[in-house]
Amino acid sequence: MAHTAVDATNPAAGDDPSRRDFIHIAAITAAAGGGLAAVWPFVAQMNPAADTLALASVEYDLTKIEPAQQVTINWRGKPLFIRNRTPEQIAAAVKDDGAALRDPQTDAERHKEGKAEWLVLVGSCTHLGCVPTVGGGEYGGWFCPCHGSHYDTSGRIRKGPAPTNLVVPDYAFLSDTKVKIG
Amino acid sequence: MSGQSTYQPSNGFAKWLDARLPVGRLVWDSFVDYPTPRNLNYWYTFGGILSLCLGVQIITGVVLAMHYTPSAAGAFTSVEHIMRDVNYGWLLRYMHSNGASMFFIAVYIHMLRGLYYGSYKAPREVLWLLGCVIYGLMMATAFMGYVLPWGQMSFHGAVVITNLLGAFPIVGDAITTLLWGGFAVDEPTLKRFFSLHYLLPFMIAGVVILHVWALHVVGQNNPTGVEPKSKADTLPFTPYATVKDGFAMSVFLILFAVFIFFMPNALGHPDNYIRADPLVTPAHIVPEWYFLPFYAILRAVPEKLLGVLAMFGSIAVIFALPWLDTSKVKSMRYRPQAKLYFFIFLVVCVILGFCGAKLPDDQVIPGLTTFVLIDSDLNSFVWLSRVATLYYFAYFLVVMPLLGLIEKPLPTPETISSPVLGGEHKD
Numbered sequence: 001m002a003h004t005a006v007d008a009t010n011p012a013a014g015d016d017p018s019r020r021d022f023i024h025i026a027a028i029t030a031a032a033g034g035g036l037a038a039v040w041p042f043v044a045q046m047n048p049a050a051d052t053l054a055l056a057s058v059e060y061d062l063t064k065i066e067p068a069q070q071v072t073i074n075w076r077g078k079p080l081f082i083r084n085r086t087p088e089q090i091a092a093a094v095k096d097d098g099a100a101l102r103d104p105q106t107d108a109e110r111h112k113e114g115k116a117e118w119l120v121l122v123g124s125c126t127h128l129g130c131v132p133t134v135g136g137g138e139y140g141g142w143f144c145p146c147h148g149s150h151y152d153t154s155g156r157i158r159k160g161p162a163p164t165n166l167v168v169p170d171y172a173f174l175s176d177t178k179v180k181i182g
Numbered sequence: 183m184s185g186q187s188t189y190q191p192s193n194g195f196a197k198w199l200d201a202r203l204p205v206g207r208l209v210w211d212s213f214v215d216y217p218t219p220r221n222l223n224y225w226y227t228f229g230g231i232l233s234l235c236l237g238v239q240i241i242t243g244v245v246l247a248m249h250y251t252p253s254a255a256g257a258f259t260s261v262e263h264i265m266r267d268v269n270y271g272w273l274l275r276y277m278h279s280n281g282a283s284m285f286f287i288a289v290y291i292h293m294l295r296g297l298y299y300g301s302y303k304a305p306r307e308v309l310w311l312l313g314c315v316i317y318g319l320m321m322a323t324a325f326m327g328y329v330l331p332w333g334q335m336s337f338h339g340a341v342v343i344t345n346l347l348g349a350f351p352i353v354g355d356a357i358t359t360l361l362w363g364g365f366a367v368d369e370p371t372l373k374r375f376f377s378l379h380y381l382l383p384f385m386i387a388g389v390v391i392l393h394v395w396a397l398h399v400v401g402q403n404n405p406t407g408v409e410p411k412s413k414a415d416t417l418p419f420t421p422y423a424t425v426k427d428g429f430a431m432s433v434f435l436i437l438f439a440v441f442i443f444f445m446p447n448a449l450g451h452p453d454n455y456i457r458a459d460p461l462v463t464p465a466h467i468v469p470e471w472y473f474l475p476f477y478a479i480l481r482a483v484p485e486k487l488l489g490v491l492a493m494f495g496s497i498a499v500i501f502a503l504p505w506l507d508t509s510k511v512k513s514m515r516y517r518p519q520a521k522l523y524f525f526i527f528l529v530v531c532v533i534l535g536f537c538g539a540k541l542p543d544d545q546v547i548p549g550l551t552t553f554v555l556i557d558s559d560l561n562s563f564v565w566l567s568r569v570a571t572l573y574y575f576a577y578f579l580v581v582m583p584l585l586g587l588i589e590k591p592l593p594t595p596e597t598i599s600s601p602v603l604g605g606e607h608k609d
Contacts, residue, residue: 043360046374052364072461077366079461123461124366127486129345130338130463145465146342147481148543163486 057182059174062118070134072123075181079123079131080169081142082179085153090116092140093154103164107154110168120171120181121155127162142166187211212398217416218423219404221598225299226402227430228292233390234431235285240383242278243327250330252376254369257332258457276446282324283449284438286472289317297503298524300512301403307504309396314501316389321497323382324470326375333454334464340367340375342467346480349487366460407512408598415598466541474538475531479574481542482567484557492571499578506578508586516592523581530573537567 058075060082065071070083085093093107111119125132125144136143137150139158144151149160156165171181189210191197196206249268251260264271293313296302302310329340344361348354363370401410410416417423441448449471453464469477479496483489499506514521540563552560559565595601 046360046363048359048362048364049370052368052370056365074461077364077368077460127345128342130342130467131461146463146467161484161486161489 057180059178059180062177062179067117072131075122075169080181081119081121081123081134081155081166083119083121083134085117085119089140089153093152093156096139096152096154096156102157105154105156105165110154110156110165112173115173118179119153119155120168120179122167122169124167125149125162126157126164126166127160132166188215212394212419213424214418214420216398216419217410217413218402218419219410219598220415220417220422221404221406222402222423222426223405224426224430225291225295226404227427228288228295229397230427231288231431231434232285232292234434235281235288236383236386236390238277238281239285240387242274242281243380243383245274246278247380250376252330252373254332254372254458257330257372261331273442276442279450280438280441280446282327283441283470283472284434285320286324288434289320290472293317293500294528296403298514299403299405300407300507300509300514302504303407303507303509303512304504305400306396306403309393309400310504311501312389312393312396316386316393317500318497319382319386319389321473323379323386324472326379326382328470329372329375330379331454332372332458334456334458334462335451335454335467337367337458337460338463338467339469340371343469344371346490346493349490351487368460403512404598405513405515406595406598406601407515408594408596411597412599468539471535471539474536475534475574476538478534478538478563478567479571481538482564482571496571496574499575503578503582506582508583509589509591510586511591511594513594516594517585517589518592519589520581520585523577523585526573527577530570530577533570534567534574537563537570542567 056076058073058080060071060073062082062084065082065084067084068086068089070081072079072081074080090107097106097108107116123131125146127144127147127149130144130146132142132144132149132151134142137159139150139152141153141155141158142151143149144160144162147161149162150158151162151166152158154165155168157163169181171179174180187207187210189200189204189207191200191206199205200207246264249260249264249271251257261275264275266272268274296310296313325339325343329336344358344367347361348358350357359365361371362368363374404410451468456464468474476493476496480489480493483492509517509520511517514524542564543559543562545559545561546563546566547561550561554560555565557564
């Protein structure tokens, strides 16, 4: 390998295309790969930190909520609605299962089986994240004051700019009176 | 910078330095001996005013950062601490918050002046693009700065604006989580906004240097839009432009002082003196006045993603302006029809700003009932915004390209000096 260095006095020696190109491409590729690897931590640090993720679930005692009442609790920095629905509100939601919905879902798909009275929703309007007010709007569910989205008593979008229904988070009943969200 | 430098080092030290770092020569050539068109009017003083604004914002901002706490628990209290306890804290904060508004007043006049006199046309396209980049950085800086006091408007403004990016399909949620550093606007969001709010003004300063460099390569445009042809067309920067700029800055500072001392909260929103509460949204969310036209464009479109695209598009289209205008004549002084469309555009921008401040479903003409068309009542601010948005885009995408081809402009003067000096030509 002693004579592989470019011989400046012999121009033809530096003109070996395949060999020289290979070195260029390999060097540039290594530098680009290294550059990307160096950028990665600087982008990844922006995603939720471990302690933010660790705080991601909450438990709530449902006996504190009267029928027809809603509580708003803080979950992951966002409002979370837990609503104790009356039979009339449930009936109104079930009746509209067949209506023309923007984001079609039946009421049964939006609560746990046998727990129709308990509706657990992320309290952020799916339009731009404002907090809808309970009981408002034309469908008696929620009304978002920012840009006028109307949700029904199942939290489904019925009118206004929001594209989808209020989000049902992952949650589970730990007992008949206790839920764990997240 | 073009031509021979006339710089003469005045003493031994200046001569010694000039041979090693010719910074004195750079200043002399750029701000003393630099030729400016002799017909520049007061609309051309806003470049200087803008550098003054940037200076004021950086100096007051650096000082405010010495007293501010960038945390969700401490931010609101620390701003109140600045207002009540820090010596002259109220003055520094009012200078900074009103300074942002003054900055935008000046930049809008500066941009509209460029639009009117055709300052974006060849050979000044790069100059215009750099200006657009500065404007974009200014908007990002202003938005993040408004979040820092952590009041109700700060917080929910940040929620609404960051949620805009969630409109993009597939990647939307990942982008918002990445921006927030969590599942909602919270502590990590505030901290990164503070860090970037401190960084961006220095990036603006960097682009300003490029902007001035590009300006000094191609030379200033002027109200006639005719390029200087001889020495008779120009005057040295000092004293002519420096004194004129200085006078304009003084007048501008008087207006600035009126806001600071007599109406410091006139351009703000009272809800921002309520501490941020993630569980309660203010009934009526509005951005700062300088974003209202874009907010109106966002709400004019009934579909979320299209609304977001229209809003970003309304800014993007400004970048494309040098290639949309087909006119051979730069200045609208000699384009009677273009002038008409320009003033309509001006009115439309004001209307959009007005619509952005109103509730979308409120009636424009009270009491008049009409019918619903595309999700909204015809007599609503949504429909007024829609019509205005349509003109906004049509101005750039239809009027600009077509008018340049069909309009018959008035005759332009042969040189800048000929109308001033009575047709006398000295070369």
